[in-house]
Amino acid sequence: MKKIFNAAFTYMIIGVLSGLFYREFTKANDFPSGEFTQLGLVHTHLLTLGFIVLLIVLALDKVFGLSGSKLFSWFFWLYNVGVILTAGMMVWHGSLTVLGEESNAMIAGIAGLGHIALSVSLVLFFLVLRKKVVAASENSTGWATMVP
Numbered sequence: 001m002k003k004i005f006n007a008a009f010t011y012m013i014i015g016v017l018s019g020l021f022y023r024e025f026t027k028a029n030d031f032p033s034g035e036f037t038q039l040g041l042v043h044t045h046l047l048t049l050g051f052i053v054l055l056i057v058l059a060l061d062k063v064f065g066l067s068g069s070k071l072f073s074w075f076f077w078l079y080n081v082g083v084i085l086t087a088g089m090m091v092w093h094g095s096l097t098v099l100g101e102e103s104n105a106m107i108a109g110i111a112g113l114g115h116i117a118l119s120v121s122l123v124l125f126f127l128v129l130r131k132k133v134v135a136a137s138e139n140s141t142g143w144a145t146m147v148p
Helices: 002-028 039-064 070-098 105-139
Strands: none
Touching: 002 039, 002 070, 039 070, 039 105, 070 105
């Protein structure tokens, strides 16, 4: 559980800092206000996918004891790889946009790998969660008794 908490906290800090970077980097480079750049999305992605989702995972781990599963470890590391690749490519692509440079297919391809990693990891998460929910519902009559 500590690992999940630390990851969520780290994403919260990086998410907030990415918003600051977006604001200051676009100002420093005289990027026109209102013009689209993926830098504006990094803040939201990190806070939602990294911070909020992992806080929900932390709560579900507390209730169902998910982190004891080997499959959960696969979820956790693959999920983090996916978030980092996706956000990293958004920063790279957005920075190029602000600087007036062209993006390329490699950036899109790596971002796609990040999205694939996120998708696979979420399937793994639901496999772990389903197993624990089914086991808990077979062993108890109410939610209050499911805390490990």
